[in-house]
Amino acid sequence: MRRFWALFFLAWPIVAIGWSWMAPKYGWWFHLPAQSPLGQEIDNLFYLILVIVTTVFVGTNLALFYVLWKFSDTTPGQKGMFSHGSHILEMVWTVTPAGVLLFISLYQMDVWARFRMVQTFDKQALAHPLAEVTARQFEWRIRYPAPGRNFKNKAEIDEWLKHPSPDDIYTVNDLHCPANRPVLIHLRTEDVLHSFFIPDLRVKQDAVPGLVIPVWFEASKRSQFDLICAELCGWGHYKMRGRISAESDADFAKYLHELAKHQADDGVPAKVETKEGEGQ
Amino acid sequence: MTHATTATPAKTPLRMGVAIPNGKLGMWLFLGTEIMFFTAFIGTYIVVRMGSPGWPTDTNVTHIKIFWGGLNTFVLILSSYFVVLAHEAMNMRKFMLARSWVIATLCLACLFLSIKSYEYYGKFDHEILPGRIPETNQQACEKLIRKLDLATGYLALEDRKVGIERELADGKGGDAAAKALRDQLTTIEAELVKKKEIRAVFQPFADEVAANRAATEPGEVKAAELLHRVAGDEKKKIPGELAGWQKTHKELASVTVPHPILYGNLFASTYFLMTGFHAIHVIVGMILFGLVLAKGAKLGASSDDAVILENAGLYWHFVDLVWIFLFPLVYIL
Amino acid sequence: MSTLDHAAHSAHDHDDHGHGGHGHYHQPSTWEILKALPTFSKDHKIIGLQFLMTTLIMLMVGGALALGVRWQLAFPFQRMPILGDLLFRNQAGIIAPETYTMLFTMHATVMIFLVIIPILAGAFGNFLIPLMIGADDMAFPLLNALSYWAMLPAIFFFGLSFFFGGGPAGGWTSYPTLSALQAAAPGSGGAQTCWLIAVTLVGVSSMMGSVNYMTTIINMRAPGMTLFRMPLTIWAMFITAILQAFALPVLTAAGFMLLSDRSFGTCFFIPAGIVVNNAAPTVGGGQTLLWQHLFWFYSHPAVYIMLLPAMGMVSDILACMSRKPIFGYKPMVYSLAAIAGLGFIVWGHHMFTSGMNPALGMSFMVSTMMIALPSAVKTFNWIGTMWGGRIQFNVPMLNAVAFVSMFLVGGLSGIFMAAVPVDIYFHDTYFIVAHFHYVLFGSTLFGVFGGIVFWFPKMFGRMMNETWGKIHFIITFLAFNGTFFPMHLLGIAAFPRRLADPYQYPSLEHLLSLNQFMTVCAIIMGLAQFILLANFFGSIFCGKKCGRNPWNANGLEWSAPSPPGHGNFESLPIVYRGPYEYSSPLTENDFILQTEYIPKSAIPKIASTGH
Numbered sequence A: 001m002r003r004f005w006a007l008f009f010l011a012w013p014i015v016a017i018g019w020s021w022m023a024p025k026y027g028w029w030f031h032l033p034a035q036s037p038l039g040q041e042i043d044n045l046f047y048l049i050l051v052i053v054t055t056v057f058v059g060t061n062l063a064l065f066y067v068l069w070k071f072s073d074t075t076p077g078q079k080g081m082f083s084h085g086s087h088i089l090e091m092v093w094t095v096t097p098a099g100v101l102l103f104i105s106l107y108q109m110d111v112w113a114r115f116r117m118v119q120t121f122d123k124q125a126l127a128h129p130l131a132e133v134t135a136r137q138f139e140w141r142i143r144y145p146a147p148g149r150n151f152k153n154k155a156e157i158d159e160w161l162k163h164p165s166p167d168d169i170y171t172v173n174d175l176h177c178p179a180n181r182p183v184l185i186h187l188r189t190e191d192v193l194h195s196f197f198i199p200d201l202r203v204k205q206d207a208v209p210g211l212v213i214p215v216w217f218e219a220s221k222r223s224q225f226d227l228i229c230a231e232l233c234g235w236g237h238y239k240m241r242g243r244i245s246a247e248s249d250a251d252f253a254k255y256l257h258e259l260a261k262h263q264a265d266d267g268v269p270a271k272v273e274t275k276e277g278e279g280q
Numbered sequence B: 001m002t003h004a005t006t007a008t009p010a011k012t013p014l015r016m017g018v019a020i021p022n023g024k025l026g027m028w029l030f031l032g033t034e035i036m037f038f039t040a041f042i043g044t045y046i047v048v049r050m051g052s053p054g055w056p057t058d059t060n061v062t063h064i065k066i067f068w069g070g071l072n073t074f075v076l077i078l079s080s081y082f083v084v085l086a087h088e089a090m091n092m093r094k095f096m097l098a099r100s101w102v103i104a105t106l107c108l109a110c111l112f113l114s115i116k117s118y119e120y121y122g123k124f125d126h127e128i129l130p131g132r133i134p135e136t137n138q139q140a141c142e143k144l145i146r147k148l149d150l151a152t153g154y155l156a157l158e159d160r161k162v163g164i165e166r167e168l169a170d171g172k173g174g175d176a177a178a179k180a181l182r183d184q185l186t187t188i189e190a191e192l193v194k195k196k197e198i199r200a201v202f203q204p205f206a207d208e209v210a211a212n213r214a215a216t217e218p219g220e221v222k223a224a225e226l227l228h229r230v231a232g233d234e235k236k237k238i239p240g241e242l243a244g245w246q247k248t249h250k251e252l253a254s255v256t257v258p259h260p261i262l263y264g265n266l267f268a269s270t271y272f273l274m275t276g277f278h279a280i281h282v283i284v285g286m287i288l289f290g291l292v293l294a295k296g297a298k299l300g301a302s303s304d305d306a307v308i309l310e311n312a313g314l315y316w317h318f319v320d321l322v323w324i325f326l327f328p329l330v331y332i333l
Numbered sequence C: 001m002s003t004l005d006h007a008a009h010s011a012h013d014h015d016d017h018g019h020g021g022h023g024h025y026h027q028p029s030t031w032e033i034l035k036a037l038p039t040f041s042k043d044h045k046i047i048g049l050q051f052l053m054t055t056l057i058m059l060m061v062g063g064a065l066a067l068g069v070r071w072q073l074a075f076p077f078q079r080m081p082i083l084g085d086l087l088f089r090n091q092a093g094i095i096a097p098e099t100y101t102m103l104f105t106m107h108a109t110v111m112i113f114l115v116i117i118p119i120l121a122g123a124f125g126n127f128l129i130p131l132m133i134g135a136d137d138m139a140f141p142l143l144n145a146l147s148y149w150a151m152l153p154a155i156f157f158f159g160l161s162f163f164f165g166g167g168p169a170g171g172w173t174s175y176p177t178l179s180a181l182q183a184a185a186p187g188s189g190g191a192q193t194c195w196l197i198a199v200t201l202v203g204v205s206s207m208m209g210s211v212n213y214m215t216t217i218i219n220m221r222a223p224g225m226t227l228f229r230m231p232l233t234i235w236a237m238f239i240t241a242i243l244q245a246f247a248l249p250v251l252t253a254a255g256f257m258l259l260s261d262r263s264f265g266t267c268f269f270i271p272a273g274i275v276v277n278n279a280a281p282t283v284g285g286g287q288t289l290l291w292q293h294l295f296w297f298y299s300h301p302a303v304y305i306m307l308l309p310a311m312g313m314v315s316d317i318l319a320c321m322s323r324k325p326i327f328g329y330k331p332m333v334y335s336l337a338a339i340a341g342l343g344f345i346v347w348g349h350h351m352f353t354s355g356m357n358p359a360l361g362m363s364f365m366v367s368t369m370m371i372a373l374p375s376a377v378k379t380f381n382w383i384g385t386m387w388g389g390r391i392q393f394n395v396p397m398l399n400a401v402a403f404v405s406m407f408l409v410g411g412l413s414g415i416f417m418a419a420v421p422v423d424i425y426f427h428d429t430y431f432i433v434a435h436f437h438y439v440l441f442g443s444t445l446f447g448v449f450g451g452i453v454f455w456f457p458k459m460f461g462r463m464m465n466e467t468w469g470k471i472h473f474i475i476t477f478l479a480f481n482g483t484f485f486p487m488h489l490l491g492i493a494a495f496p497r498r499l500a501d502p503y504q505y506p507s508l509e510h511l512l513s514l515n516q517f518m519t520v521c522a523i524i525m526g527l528a529q530f531i532l533l534a535n536f537f538g539s540i541f542c543g544k545k546c547g548r549n550p551w552n553a554n555g556l557e558w559s560a561p562s563p564p565g566h567g568n569f570e571s572l573p574i575v576y577r578g579p580y581e582y583s584s585p586l587t588e589n590d591f592i593l594q595t596e597y598i599p600k601s602a603i604p605k606i607a608s609t610g611h
C-alpha cells in the first residue's frame, strides 16, 4: 500500500502517453497533414515542441515517481533530510529551460513573419487579390473582382475595397481559389467578430469590425476544405460554415466565368457583352 | 539560505512592518489602484486618438474652453494648498483653524464643479454629446431634417395622433371618452395639415437627402453641397435656403445647421469619460472633507481625526494630480 | 507551548477593532461558529468561512452549467434528463444554440468570478493571513466584511441576467461588438448589462479585499515574523493581492466603458458603420481590439491570481507532509514574484490571431515563454522538497501532489500555444480548453481541496474523514483526466470551442464518441463532488476532534487553539524562525513551531554547522 500512490501517480502519465500514441489510429489527431506549405512548417513546429515537451513531461513525471516511491518511507521515529535547497540545482533548472524556450521562440519568428507580415507576402498575390471575404451573422460573403481585372496599384485595390465596382462577382460561403500558388483575400466583417479558420491549411485570422485584414494561403492540393468560423459571433456561430475549393487555374477561371454569366443573366442583357468583353 | 534558528527573544519590535499607521498605508495602496483606474482611461484616450487621423482639435468645433479649464487647474492646485495648511494647523492642534481651511477647500471644490458644469452646459448646448454628432455630411443633412421636424412639432403631433388612435381602438371608458378623443383627433389632424405645409418648404431638400442615401454608395460630395446650399455661407454673407424657410416660418427660427465633425463622437466619449470620472472623484473627496467637518467643534477630540483629515488630504492631492494630467491631454493637445 | 511564557503579554498595539486585550479569550463552539455565518461579522475567520461556503455552493452551480455544456457536446440537441427538464422546460429539455452559448458563458463566469478567485483570496486569504502572520485580525475588519457582502449583489445580478433573453452569451471574454450592440444577439441586451454590473461588483469586492490583505501583511506581522519568515502561502496571498490591486482597476474601467457604449451612446469599442440585425449603422469610430487589450491586461494576471495562492498552499502542504524544509525558500518567493511580474506583459498571447500588430505578437511570444522559467523553478523545487523527505500520503498530500502533476500538463500545453505559429492553429480549439482546465481545475481546485482538508481542523477543531477524502480524491482525479485529457486530442483535430454542434463538419463527426466518453467522466466527477460536500459538512459535526496542531506543522496558525477564538492568539506570539524547519536537528521531534524558543544553551553543536 505504501508504494501504491507512487504507482498511482506514475500510472496516469503512462496512460496519457499511450492514449496519445494510439490517437492517430482512431482519428483523434490532425484531420489531414497540413495541405499548405506554411501549414507543413507549422506542423513541424508542433512536432518539435511535442518532442521537447514530452521529454520534459516524461522526465518530470519519472522524477516525481522516484521521490514518491523512494521516500514514501514512514517508519516511525525517523527524520527527513534537513536541507534548504541547492543554488546550483536552482541555476541548472532555470538556465536549461531558458535555453530551450529561447530556442523555441526564436525558431518560430520566421514562420510567423511569413504568415502575418505584409512585407513578406507574395508580391503576385498582393497585386491580384483573389477576393474580398465579408463575414456576417452567419455567413461568408465573397466578392471577386471581375475575371481578368488587373489592379494598377495598391491605391486602386484600396479603392476597390471601399467601393464595390459594378462588375464584381458575388457568392456566399463557397470560396474557390487556384491551387498550388499563394492567394490573398481581404477579410472584413459587417457586424461582430468572426474568425476565418481553414483547419487543413492551418490558417486562422479573426475578422475584426472596422479593419480590413489581408490573409494569404496556398493550397498544395486540389481539393475542398472546411471553412469554420472560429470566433464566437452569436447564437448561430456553430452553423457559420463555409467551403474552400482549391482547383486548377483553368477550372477556377471557368468557375468565375460561369458565376459572372449567371449573375449577369438576371440583369440587363446589355451588360453581358461588356462583361464578356472585360472577361477576355 | 539559513533561518535565524539561534535568534533570542531580546528586543524584537512588538510588530513588524513599516512605521506608517494602517489607515494611511491603506490609503496609499488604494491610491495605487486609483492610478491604474485612470491609467486605463488615459491609455484608451491616447490609443483611440492615435488611431483616429483627423481628430477634432479646433476649439471652435469641439467647444473646449481652454481658459476655463486652466482656471479650474488653478482652483484645484490652490485647494490642494489649502488642504496642506489645514493639515499643518491640525498638527499644531489649531483645530478651528484647520476647520476653516477645510471649509475653504470645500468652497474651491464647489467652484471647480460649477465651472465644470458650465463647460458641460456649453457642450450640451452645441450637442457635443457622444452618439449625437454627425460625422459625415450625409449624417449632418439627416440630422438637420430631424431638427426641422422637431422644431415644427410635426413628429410630436404624429406620435400623439397614433397614441390617441390606439386608445380609440381598445376604446375603454365608454362613448363619452371616445367622443372626447375623437374631438382631440380632429383638432390634431387640423394642426397636422398646417404642419404639413411647413414641412412642404423643406420637403424637396429632405427628398434629395433621402435619394442621396438610397444611392448605391452615399455621395459625400452631393451631401456636402446639399448642406452648403441649405446653410449658405456666413463669411461671404450668402444666406442659405434655411434662412429663407425661417423668414416664412418662424417655428423654424431656432434651427441651426449641424456641421459634421469627424471622430466627434469618439472625442465626446473620451472627454466626458475622463472629466466625468474625475468629477465623481472630486465629489467623493468633498464627502471625505464633509466627514471631517461633521465632527464640528469636537474636531481633534479623538486622535484619529488627524489621520482622517490626512487621508482625505492624500486623496484630494491625488484628485488634483489626475486633473493636472487630464488638463493638457484633453484641453491643450 | 513554551511560546506563551515568552510572549510579551503587554503587547496589544494595533487593536483596530478594539476588543481590548485577550484577557477574556473565548474559544467558540462549532455551534457558535455556524450561528455567526449568516450574520454581518467582522471576524476574519467567520468572513473566510462565509466565502468558503458561498463558493462551494457556486461550484455546484458552475458545475451544473458545465454538465449542461457536456450534455450538448455528447448528445447534441437531444432532451437532457434531470437538469434539462429543470432548467429549460420551455425548450422541452433541449438545449437551443443560444442556450448553449449562455451555458458556457455563465459556466466560466461562475467558476472564475464566483468560485476560484473568491475561494482563494476570499476564503483562504481571509482565514489564513491573520493566523499565519500572528495578527489578531485584518487591518480593516469592516472593509473585510464589506468585501464579502459585496459578493451577494454580484451573485444576484448574475442570477438576474438569466432572465433577459436567456442570459448573457458573449463568452466570459464578452468581446465587442457582440457584447456592445444590444441587437447583436438574444443575450446581448439586458443580460449583458447585468453581467457587466455583476463583474464590476465582484471587482469592488476583490478590490477591498486586496488593499486589506496588503496592509495587513505589510503592517501587522507578529514580532519576529520578518518577510522571509512568512509562509509561502502568505507570500502568494501578498503577491496575488498586488496583482489584484493593479490589474483589476483596468477591467473595472473597461467595464464602465463597455456599459456606457451600451447605454449612453459612447463608442469606445464600436467602429463606424457596423450593422447588426439590420439595425441602423453605428456612428463614431471606436476600436474593438481595445477591449481585448484591456480585458486581457486584467485577465491574464487574473489567471495567476487564480493560481498563485494555490501554489503557496501546496508548498506548505508538501513541506509539512514530507517532513522536510521547503526546497529553496527564497527562489520560491522570487519565482512567485517573477510569475506575477511577467504576468503583466504577456496578455497579448490571447490575441495572436486577433489582427493586432504582428510585431507585438513576437514580443508577447517571448515574454510568454519566459513565464515558464519561474514555473519551472516552482515545479522542480516541489519535487526537490519531497526528495529525501518522509512522505505521508494523507488526503492533503495527495491533492498537493496531484496539483504538481496536473500543473505540469497544463503548463506544458501552454507552451504550444505560446508558440505563435502553432497557436494560429490551436487558438479557439479545444486544445485551449484542455489547457486551462488543467491549470484551473487540475491545479488550482486540487490545491484548494488539499487546503480545505489541511486547514479544516483549524476551522472547526475536527478532522475530515480520511477514507472518504481518499475516495473523493481518486474518483475526481481519474474522472478529471478522463474528461479533460482527450480535449488535447480534440484540439489537435481542430475541434473548435464554443460550438453548439461541431459534428455538422464532416471532418469532426467521428469525434462524437470520444465526447460522449468525456461527458460520462464529467458526470462522475460532478457526482464525486457530493462526496466532498458530505465529508465537509459531516465532519463539521462528527469529525474526529483534534488539538492545536494535528499535522505537527510549524506555522503560526498551529500554535493557536483550534478553532481559534476572536483575536486568534491567547497572547501576542513571537516568531523565532521560518515556517519550514521540519526535521531540524534542534529538537527531538521533526517539527518546531515558529513560536518555540530554544535557548542557545539547548542548541546542539551540529546546529551551527547544520544545513
Ligand code: HEA
Pocket (backbone or CB within 6 Å): A053, A056, A060, A097, A100, A101, C173, C303, C304, C306, C307, C349, C350, C352, C368, C369, C371, C372, C375, C376, C379, C407, C408, C410, C411, C412, C414, C415, C417, C418, C419, C423, C426, C427, C428, C432, C435, C436, C439, C440, C444
Ligand atoms: C490558472 C490559470 C492559468 C495558468 C497558470 C496558465 C499558464 C499559462 N498559460 Fe494559459 N490560459 C488560461 C489559464 C492559465 N494559463 C486560461 C483560462 C486561458 C483561456 C482564456 C480563454 O480564451 O477563455 C488561457 C489561455 C492561454 C493562451 C491563449 C491561447 C489562445 O486562446 O489562443 C496561451 C498562449 O500563449 C496560454 C499560455 C500559457 C502559458 C505559457 C502558461 C505558463 O504560465 C505555464 C508555465 C508552466 C510550465 C511550462 C510547466 C512547468 C515548467 C517546467 C516543467 C519547465 C520545463 C518546461 C519547458 C522547458 C517547456 N494560455
Ligand code: HEA
Pocket (backbone or CB within 6 Å): C059, C060, C061, C062, C063, C064, C066, C067, C069, C070, C073, C104, C105, C107, C108, C109, C111, C112, C115, C116, C171, C172, C173, C433, C436, C437, C440, C441, C445, C483, C496, C497, C498, C499, C522, C523, C525, C526, C527, C529, C530
Ligand atoms: C475554474 C474554472 C473552471 C472549472 C472548475 C471548470 C470545470 C469544468 N468545465 Fe469549464 N470552463 C472554464 C472554467 C472552468 N471550468 C472557462 C473559463 C471556460 C471558457 C468559457 C468560454 O469559452 O467563454 C470553460 C469552458 C468549458 C468548456 C468548453 C465549452 C465550449 O467552449 O464550447 C467545457 C466543455 O466541456 C467545460 C467543461 C467543464 C467541466 C465538465 C468541468 C467540471 O470540472 C465541472 C465538475 C464539477 C462539478 C460538476 C461540480 C459539482 C456540481 C454538482 C455536484 C451539482 C450538479 C452535478 C450533477 C447533477 C452531477 N468548460
Ligand code: CUA
Pocket (backbone or CB within 6 Å): A135, A136, A138, A193, A194, A195, A229, A230, A231, A232, A233, A234, A236, A237, A238, A240
Ligand atoms: Cu461567425 Cu462565429
Ligand SMILES: [Cu+2]
Pocket (backbone or CB within 6 Å): C299, C300, C303, C346, C347, C349, C350
Ligand atoms: Cu494568458
